[in-house]
Amino acid sequence: MIRTEIGPNSIAKAGFKGDSFNRLHPAMRHLLMDIFLSVCMGIGLAAACGFRVFVPFLLLSVAALTGHVQLAKGFAWMGTYPALITFSVATAIEVAGYYIPWVDHLLDTMATPAAVVAGIVVTAAQLVNVDPYLQWTLAAIAGGSIAGVIQGGTVLTRAASTSTTAGLGNPLVSTGELVLSFFVSLLALIVPVLAAILILFLAVFLGRKLWKRFRPVSSSLVRS
Secondary structure (H helix, E strand, C coil): CCCCCECCCHHHHCCCCCCCHHHCCHHHHHHHHHHHHHHHHHHHHHHHHHHCCCHHHHHHHHHHHCCCCCCCCCCHHHHCHHHHHHHHHHHHHHHHHCCCCCHHHHHHHHHHHHHHHHHHHHHHCCCCCECHHHHHHHHHHHHHHHHHHHHHHHHHHHHHHHHHHCCCCHHHHHHHHHHHHHHHHHHHHHCHHHHHHHHHHHHHHHHHHHHHHHHHHHHHHHHC
16 A cells, blocks of 8 residues: 655655656656546535535545545545444434524525535545645645535525425425435535536536626625
8 A cells, every 4th residue: 555645845855747647656656646536526525515515525435435435534434433423413404404494594504604614624535645734735725625516505495485385395406405415415426526527517507506696796885
């Protein structure tokens, strides 16, 4: 197993110049590919946090316990049975809460910052053999931003459902979000690159929607 830890200067020291990826030592190439796959997996799990905060943690805990994924230093606790039980209970409470009128809106308010933090944590947990500065920088940029955009999209969807159906359509929205959270989490754990590609397209789409939604408000505030 490769124990080399990669940091901001590691690639330069390894002789990486321009597109000379193939000139790197095989161990370094292997490490870079591992980091790439870990970032892709983190993006997928972070996006799933935008739909439901605890579902990705639950599935990640199962994957760690079964040996499917390796967790970064300091995150081994996620692959324990106490963590699995905790994530299971938290997931059940979160899922049930979204089917209770008005509670779903309260959870949306709380879930927005929680999803960003969860996206950062779940991405950092995937970055093995990376120095802490690079680990948390990548986690904040890739995980936090994706989770925030996805969560913002769910808030807009729920608001539209409430205004058009008087809240009667919210259970369907909640079910769709739950299914997407499980699906995206599983896809990230099984085919991380495909998950990352799909999520990036979705994030761009939702990001444009959010920009169009809030840009007029910002412009009117500036004019006033």
